[in-house]
Amino acid sequence: MKLSPVLLSHSQASLGYHFKNKSFLVEALTHKSFCILENKSTPDNERFEFLGDAILGLVMAEQLMDLFPTENEGLLSKKRASLINQETLAEKALGMKLGDFLILGPGEKAQGSHLKPRILASAFEAVIGAIYLDSQFDTIKKWINAEFKNDISHIKPDMEFEKDYKTRLQELSYKIKIGTPIYELVSTSGPSHDPEFLVALKIGNQEKARALGKSKKNAEQKAAQIFMDELSVQINNENKKMVQNQKVKLGKINVKSRKL
Structure with missing residues (x-):
């Protein structure tokens, strides 16, 4: 699957990152529903999502440990969970119009799945994995920190995490x-x-x-x-x-x- 030059340009502008290897971006935006329709050899974004999830967790963990050097693992985990969750990631994906560039099967398209929080959050993590593979750790670390700068600023040492x-x-x-x-x-x-x-x-x-x-x-x-x-x-x-x-x-x- 190939994105048109226009969509490639727009998607990279929305992400604030330009890929050297454009195939990484295409794979990050490809949902499994499209791959099932095409053929089994077409890669979907689940592997990149797996990688991006791990990278995002690491970067946020490092940030929180630096910000709260005296807090224990339990408190740090709660703070990280408040930052990394489906709702937050989906909102960030919406903010960069990621749903407009997703490559979906016709069934998912008909259901408006480009707006589903689960699919958007997965694509956001897949993009993180793709940027990392296309660059280096410092690059994706800066990208993540910029995306979460405002979220991090609202996390306080004495913040209570009550049940939703x-x-x-x-x-x-x-x-x-x-x-x-x-x-x-x-x-x-x-x-x-x-x-x-x-x-x-x-x-x-x-x-x-x-x-x-x-x-x-x-x-x-x-x-x-x-x-x-x-x-x-x-x-x-x-x-x-x-x-x-x-x-x-x-x-x-x-x-x-x-x-x-």
């Missing part, structure tokens, strides 16, 4: 017995390089919250947060009523005691 809102809502729903939260994709809007996903959160057949996000997962987290906040207010109000009722009861008991 979806997990917390799931646990709270079970505890107060209101039913299992279900997330449904309502719509996708915006240009292909910068889509927005609208997700509805339902308990049973009743919609509880809606939220927009740059990925389906991000929208689900926002919807869960909105409903969690509403539940917290309800629970606090109910607790206040219980306390007030108890005070009223105690007051009546004290009045009776004084009369006696």
